[in-house]
Amino acid sequence: MPHFEKMLYDQAMIAMAYTEAYQATGKEEYRETGQEIFTYVLRDMTAPDGGFYSGEDADSEGEEGKFYVWTEEEIRQILSADEAHLVLKLFNVEKGGNFTEEATGRKTGTNILHLDQGLDEVVSDPEKSEKELWVSLEEARAKLFMAREKRIHPHKDDKILVDWNGLMIAALAKGARVFGEMRYAEAAQQATDFILSHLQRPDGRLFHRYRDGEAAVNGLLDDYAFFIWGLIELYETTFETRYLETALQLNDDGLRHFWDDGGDGFFLSPDDGETILVRKKEIYDGAIPSGNSVAALNLLRLGRITGNADFEERAMKIGRAFSAMVNQSPSAFTQFMMALDFGIGPSHEVIIAGDSAARDTRAMLKALREEFVPNKIVILRPTDVESPDIFRFADYTRYQTSIDGKATAYVCLNYKCEFPTTDVGKMLELLNVRN
Incomplete structure (x- = not known):
């Protein structure tokens, strides 16, 4: 079971891990988890002026994890019968609880809601599609979240x-x-x-x-x-x-x-x-x-x-x-x-020469961002500005111009550049991306 203390650095590092895992595999569960971490940080760890707080304590009201754990009875009181059945089964809720005291190993009677299987592996309902089950699950989670918000929150470290x-x-x-x-x-x-x-x-x-x-x-x-x-x-x-x-x-x-x-x-x-x-x-x-x-x-x-x-x-x-x-x-x-x-290496330098707002430029950047190619840097060399600021920091980009006014990719390997291309597929091929 996880520790209940939430530190900003943990949220950052694990969010990056899930983001890259989604980029590498395309698995929706990684995307959802990564985005839910960001939702938590923006909601609970962000100062009014924009900085991020350092953490939240593990305990509230003198008990470790009290803010986060649930009894079966609480869940049944908050949710409809169908929603409760879905949540209890999917999130491994036990009548006697699944959360144990660290010192004694004794069950506390409360549960940490956690997944160890997918929705389709745990729940089947002949009257509902998988999409409808997901909608029901999200509605149930929203109700539980609102109920949890009424509890006394853990102390926030606002440094x-x-x-x-x-x-x-x-x-x-x-x-x-x-x-x-x-x-x-x-x-x-x-x-x-x-x-x-x-x-x-x-x-x-x-x-x-x-x-x-x-x-x-x-x-x-x-x-x-x-x-x-x-x-x-x-x-x-x-x-x-x-x-x-x-x-x-x-x-x-x-x-x-x-x-x-x-x-x-x-x-x-x-x-x-x-x-x-x-x-x-x-x-x-x-x-x-x-x-x-x-x-x-x-x-x-x-x-x-x-x-x-x-x-x-x-x-x-x-x-x-x-x-x-x-x-x-x-x-x-x-x-x-x-x-x-x-x-x-190998590591790449990718320079996109194109109109910053043009559709073909955005398409090239989108393609780069969808693929997991970690060892690279990406520079945008705007062609819609006569002397773009990037020249001050990367003077060599002034020679990397667009072809026939189209967004053009210069893919370089350790400073050795291939012939420029206006084709997204060719750009990815030069980066050794296999579609």
Whole structure:
């Protein structure tokens, strides 16, 4: 059974996992789960000004999980007989409860509603189609949700942390692309605006946390790395270059104040932080990825976007600095391995040259977003603007023009570009996507 505490970083990481799982498999259950996580975050974890809260406690009224568990009798009182039959069977509700005390193992008489089989495997009704059963299920869930809202809610940890917000911004931006839900992108943009207006110092560097109108604690490596990750994802979702510009500025700050010139890699604390005996480096990818692992992938992606070879060389230095440790226990460094996979390749650069609002441009971008091709960067080179902003950051794109006024894809592998194409199918073929 799951723990009842809800942390923002957990919601972000698992939402990204379900988003990518749906992209890779097309399974509707993954899409539904991913979107329900986002619904929860937007409803319960979002501050009025746009930032995301840190978490919700496990207990309420002195009992762990009380807000979330149900008795069979409660369900029967709230739902109709048919709805109750459906819910009790599908969500594994037991008369004596399925939730046990952690210390004693004794059943509490309450239930955690959970699925272990699909609707079609559990319930059959000759008088209702599967679609009608799904409608009944959603109506029942809505009733249970409204009843649960009347309970005393768990305490909310209303700190707003830059690093954890960066993870959720990345998750929402990715979700917006894959699920076609622009409200996710809007939420990510609002959180980004909140951080830049409330948690950025006058010199452009970051604070770590915000609460009750006060920003405090100078930012650590994770704040920079995770927020830059979110900004890169937000650029690839909206193609607004302000996010790319901010990512590059913060990346420069990170290199200036956290990079170890003597041994490579990033320190956790800045060079002008509190005086300590040893400035440590983190590389272990645990409940959240390490700042070095995320920063390495950021450097690779920013290097591919801008053509700045120094960024990629820095990422390779991180790889070499920690290679012995990673070789001993690769499974403890999963985010690091993702960066390594991108760096070793194959990895692609995809530049779409076309009118930003044109149907054929949108079709190319949609096709890219529907396929799981993780090791790539995507740039939009607008042709409806005489000198688009992207030229300031990726000068090489000025030479990648559209063919006969049509949306044109330039698919490159480690900077070596194939002949441009106006055909969506050919573009996917060049990316080794098998339909």
